[in-house]
Amino acid sequence: MTATTAPEHTTGTRRVPVSRGYSFELVKLVSQWRVRLLVLVCWIVPALFVAGVSLQSTLPSDTLFGRWMHATGWAGPLVVLGFAGTWALPLLTSVVAGDVFASEDRLGTWRHLLVAVRSPRRIFAAKVLAGLTVILLLVAGLACSSTVGGVVTAGNQPLVGLDGHLLAPADAAGRVLLAWLCALAPTLALAAIGLLGSVALGRSPMGLLLPALVALAMQVAQMLPLPVAVRLALPGYAFTAWNGLFTSPAQVGPLLIGIVVSLVWAVLATVLAYLLFLRRDFTNPAYDGSGRRAITTGFLPLAGLTALTVAVVAVATPSTGSGIEHDKVQRSVATAFAHLYRMQTEQLNRPDVTEAQLRATAACNKGGGQVAPQGAGNDWRCVVTWYLPGAAAPGTAIYQIDVASDGRFVADGDGPKEVNGYFLVRTPTGDTPNPLWQFDGNVELLDPTPKG
CATH class of the missing domain: 3.10.450 (Nuclear Transport Factor 2; Chain: A,)
Incomplete structure (x- = not known):
């Protein structure tokens, strides 16, 4: 069946601005019990975790900066950041971005929403902005809560960098904040992949799991003996490249490449989700997505982007092989x-x-x-x-x-x-x-x- 949507301008009707749609979608998201629970967890649990570990006699020395949690409060948020990049942030983006469109398919409310807003474009913009707001709120909670827990428990002391040099408390605070800001880039990439899965796969639970599965695949790839160009061309590399901020001089080259690659993935995945959303069938309440369209408009462009970024990074950077020489x-x-x-x-x-x-x-x-x-x-x-x-x-x-x-x-x-x-x-x-x-x-x- 051909998709039918309301036109952008209808005679005798009043255009609904994106701001009203955004506030409506944000209220819908925040009213969900699981989103409220995530907000509560992100703003409370990291502080309790960091404070509890800092008071223990044994420390997670196998975790980056874990051995310094007794010495300074600035080690705590970095330990949480390492955990968040591996597990927490992929799961958060799955729950929020991976369900923002699919929820309408499960409830069968697309036709009602289209009648009220009268523009698929504004619906898409409102949902994307609402999901982005909630994700930023969750990331801010992880960063602020872990920082407060660390500083209150272990104090505002200097931090030992990854090359052994001491970072003054003010310098450590600035680099911790910068590390969390850099982690936003791969988080946005996973969120955009979640949006794409939510649009392309409809009510299928695979759309909800897609960001977590992609993040897991990238983690496995980072553990393999891959060439440097392949590592840097994956959007998840920025989750670990922030380590370079804690050396003197800072190793910013891999970090900048990882951020740029992540942002390019975020933009492309969002555009692909937008194109799929405009072409989908809103008249079928049992719509479960188009498998062929998801492959041709979703998977293949991202695979092509990966090949292109690998080639660009390989040409632009002088390193070859593993980079560990x-x-x-x-x-x-x-x-x-x-x-x-x-x-x-x-x-x-x-x-x-x-x-x-x-x-x-x-x-x-x-x-x-x-x-x-x-x-x-x-x-x-x-x-x-x-x-x-x-x-x-x-x-x-x-x-x-x-x-x-x-x-x-x-x-x-x-x-x-x-x-x-x-x-x-x-x-x-x-x-x-x-x-x-x-x-x-x-x-x-x-x-x-x-x-x-």
Whole structure:
């Protein structure tokens, strides 16, 4: 049956502005019990979680910035951000954006809505704006609640960056806020995919699950040994690329690429949802979407966009392969060790020493020297060498390094015990583990300058 919709201008009727449609759709969304529950959870639970973890004797050291939750309140919102990018935000976009159009199909209210508004275009705009407002409210709740819980519990203290340098509280606050703002880009991309699924699949539950399934697929892809160009061309990469904000200098290249790719996905998916919405059949109350149209107008353009962004990123960036290379790992480990060595020196009340005096270097191999020193893996081993003024011989320390495919690594001290073994150090905020025992770092996947 051919779709029939009301014309934009009808004689003797008054045009309904988008603002009224927006307020109506927003009230409809907020009146749903599950949306109200999500708002309540996002504004309360993160604060309770961060406060509870910060008061525990053990910390989630396997989570990025989790080992610093006792030392500063600014680690809490970053731990929550890492969890949100993996699980919470995809599920939130599924519940809100994935159901904003499909709910009308389930209730059979399209004809009533068209008679009242008399414009599919304004209906689409109102629903998109209402869904975006609720999603922004949920993200703001996660960020604000986790920040308040962290600062109240652990205090407004400096934060240790991913290269070991200390960030002043004001600087840490600004970068935490910027990290959450950067996470909005992939969130908008998932929300747009949810809108597309909600329009294309009608009452089918697959429309509701689509953002979560796409996010899961992107997470699996990020764990695979894919080339750098493929990683950066996926919209979910910005959920992890914010790590680069916490190094000095900041590794903004991958982050900017991830944000641009996410926004392009958000725009294209929204446009495709709009085109499908204008061409759908509103006269059939049992409409369940058009499978062929969903593939040709929805899936194929996004697949083509992925191929195009991979090609553009591959040409525009000088890095090839995994981006995890021998020199990069050595440089990152040595830099983090030098910064953290100075922190340990201060905590142990020893004479201060600068990074230039330490001249720290790292000699790393992978697989005991039996495999090429590149790529992700937990079989990296580094020997760090440094010099102290007046010392007759340099100092050495051994680390076992676990490098993830996204460039994040965890260094585990393997001797000597008095340097990088486990022992407690007394600080103004309480006893904390030796900062050189275990630490996180980040290898920049992109080369700073073109090769050759």
